[in-house]
Amino acid sequence: MRFVRFKTPDGHPALGARVGDEVINLTKLGLPGTLDELLRLGAAGMASAKAALEKATTRLPLSSVQLMAPLHHPHKAFAIGLNYVDHAHEGNFTPPTQPVLFHRYPTSWVAHGVAIERPKASIEFDYEGEIVAIIGKGGKYISKENALDHVAGYSLFNDGSIRDFQFRSSQWMWGKNFDRSGGFGPEFITADELPLGVVGLDITTRLNGQVMQKANTRDMIFDVATLVVACSEGMELHPGDMIITGTPAGVGFARKPPVFMKAGDVCEVEVEGMGILSNPVIDEA
Amino acid sequence: MRIFTFEKAGKATLGLLKNEQEYIDLELAGYAHANNMVDLLSQADWEVKLAEILKNAPASAVASIAGLKYDILIANPSKIICVGLNYADHAKEGGHATPDHPSFFIRVNSSQVAHQQPMLVPKQSSERFDYEAELAVIIGKTARHLTADNALDCVAGYSCYNDGSVRDFQRKGTQWTLGKNFDKTGSFGPWLVTKDELPAGGDGLKIQARLNGQVLQDGNTADFLFSVSQVLVILSEVMTLEPGDVIITGTPAGVGYARKPPIFMKEGDVCEIEIEKIGILSNPIANA
Numbered sequence: 108m109r110f111v112r113f114k115t116p117d118g119h120p121a122l123g124a125r126v127g128d129e130v131i132n133l134t135k136l137g138l139p140g141t142l143d144e145l146l147r148l149g150a151a152g153m154a155s156a157k158a159a160l161e162k163a164t165t166r167l168p169l170s171s172v173q174l175m176a177p178l179h180h181p182h183k184a185f186a187i188g189l190n191y192v193d194h195a196h197e198g199n200f201t202p203p204t205q206p207v208l209f210h211r212y213p214t215s216w217v218a219h220g221v222a223i224e225r226p227k228a229s230i231e232f233d234y235e236g237e238i239v240a241i242i243g244k245g246g247k248y249i250s251k252e253n254a255l256d257h258v259a260g261y262s263l264f265n266d267g268s269i270r271d272f273q274f275r276s277s278q279w280m281w282g283k284n285f286d287r288s289g290g291f292g293p294e295f296i297t298a299d300e301l302p303l304g305v306v307g308l309d310i311t312t313r314l315n316g317q318v319m320q321k322a323n324t325r326d327m328i329f330d331v332a333t334l335v336v337a338c339s340e341g342m343e344l345h346p347g348d349m350i351i352t353g354t355p356a357g358v359g360f361a362r363k364p365p366v367f368m369k370a371g372d373v374c375e376v377e378v379e380g381m382g383i384l385s386n387p388v389i390d391e392a
Numbered sequence: 393m394r395i396f397t398f399e400k401a402g403k404a405t406l407g408l409l410k411n412e413q414e415y416i417d418l419e420l421a422g423y424a425h426a427n428n429m430v431d432l433l434s435q436a437d438w439e440v441k442l443a444e445i446l447k448n449a450p451a452s453a454v455a456s457i458a459g460l461k462y463d464i465l466i467a468n469p470s471k472i473i474c475v476g477l478n479y480a481d482h483a484k485e486g487g488h489a490t491p492d493h494p495s496f497f498i499r500v501n502s503s504q505v506a507h508q509q510p511m512l513v514p515k516q517s518s519e520r521f522d523y524e525a526e527l528a529v530i531i532g533k534t535a536r537h538l539t540a541d542n543a544l545d546c547v548a549g550y551s552c553y554n555d556g557s558v559r560d561f562q563r564k565g566t567q568w569t570l571g572k573n574f575d576k577t578g579s580f581g582p583w584l585v586t587k588d589e590l591p592a593g594g595d596g597l598k599i600q601a602r603l604n605g606q607v608l609q610d611g612n613t614a615d616f617l618f619s620v621s622q623v624l625v626i627l628s629e630v631m632t633l634e635p636g637d638v639i640i641t642g643t644p645a646g647v648g649y650a651r652k653p654p655i656f657m658k659e660g661d662v663c664e665i666e667i668e669k670i671g672i673l674s675n676p677i678a679n680a
Contacts, residue, residue: 182502183502185569188567200566203565203566205565207566207567208565208567208570209567210497210498210500212470212471212498213470214632226629226630227629228629248515275492275495276476276477276494276495276496278476278496278497278567279567280473280496280498280567281495284630284631285630285631286631286632337570341514341558341571341573341574342500342503342573343502343575
């Protein structure tokens with residue numbers, strides 16, 4: 108199934124199922140209003156969502172609703188650095204031998220279609236097309252064999268980065284958490300709709316239509332199962348926790364000359380079978 | 393004023409210290425925002441209301457602090473941001489140059505425990521669990537784009553933090569996040585001391601870490617490379633700070649991994665963080 112979090116035409120937040128270019132309001136049919144609440148209900152929650160979808164008699168045109176980010180209050184939203192060899196090399200980093208984790212706060216992302224903001228503090232506003240894995244079943248010390256059972260599904264992420272701030276110190280958190288600098292969406296796709304571990308999918312980032320990143324998820328250094336294992340080794344994972352899985356080569360700062368996003372641009376992240384996350388760029392007000 | 397969170401019948405409740413022996417249960421005193429520190433700090437008039445309660449609380453709301461079970465001071469802040477390498481001597485002991493900029497990383501809420509609760513030695517790292525004494529700054533007002541003139545206005549108060557670190561995991565990659573976020577490895581409390589009781593910016597306070605009574609870190613916040621005010625200006629250029637957000641300001645020299653021979657925390661130890669005019673944050677160490 109494909110879930111969207113959205114505001115109804117009269118402004119109420121709800122969780123919906125997207126079918127084609129229509130949305131079924133699941134919250135109105137008695138399902139929770141947020142994805143993390145639904146995920147906490149486990150398999151029973153998914154079954155209820157499916158049942159509600161089959162019985163639904165009213166559908167809204169997708170174009171009539173305002174999409175929200177799939178998740179707003181995850182316990183944790185870890186992002187993985189340097190998870191493609193070519194991206195590590197373009198930034199003059201040695202490809203890591205262990206997953207490299209940093210973290211993004213929910214205040215740093217916006218929904219599909221909403222403007223991402225170039226901050227007042229910098230012009231070095233860069234894109235990073237990524238897939239985000241979303242935990243459905245919590246756990247600690249998860250084994251690699253079972254790891255993918257803990258992933259409920261996936262979505263797209265633009266890990267927007269303010270490069271000069273990111274590299275002011277050894278710790279990247281600073282440049283990865285500017286308010287509204289990242290995009291997340293458009294929808295949450297249950298794992299059963301995608302290849303196991305999202306392996307073998309083309310991932311593309313376009314800026315104003317021009318292809319800037321083009322790769323395949325089979326080139327991730329650490330696959331999704333390995334990332335789940337690495338995160339759960341120290342921390343108990345909970346439904347709704349996010350693992351943003353890293354970006355391939357082609358980012359703006361490593362280009363010659365560098366390319367950065369500015370007001371008026373449109374940045375799109377597309378993954379085969381997962382749709383397009385599109386965000387216009389504006390200057391911070 | 394000193395405000396803390398404690399557990400009452402399994403539920404988080406806020407208390408206000410009345411004197412060295414007694415506290416006021418804010419719920420019993422009839423305060424409407426008595427169960428969650430973020431909620432309390434989000435009220436525009438919390439300082440006025442608490443001052444009134446401190447003066448007029450009925451005897452029925454007053455109890456002895458003996459036997460109190462402390463809860464995590466702020467269990468659900470929207471952010472816990474840590475400053476790395478904010479004392480020159482600590483940067484040096486770790487083999488780092490004195491930085492031109494602060495470095496920031498984060499802790500997730502599940503990485504913390506309360507005053508007097510055990511901090512847990514991870515199973516995978518039984519010999520690399522280190523302490524870090526730090527001054528915690530607690531935000532009381534929504535803030536963005538602060539300036540040196542107004543930065544400290546958004547501070548509600550200060551507390552102690554033990555930024556417990558799993559060193560081998562901290563150094564596995566370039567980013568320290570993993571080693572700073574193991575479940576229940578950090579500690580926060582015992583209380584929030586309102587800023588009116590402390591020097592501006594928490595400046596000039598003695599800060600110590602003791603392990604089983606032995607002083608291992610002995611610094612002074614006057615030696616910050618980046619003052620609380622500077623850190624707030626820098627962070628608010630990046631993001632909106634919100635009531636209840638916590639900023640942990642870095643640790644002085646003397647951490648365990650940099651000692652020769654190294655000292656790490658193990659089950660049965662007791663680690664105390666003491667900051668002058670704030671108090672002592674004490675935690676036993678146990679195996680996960």
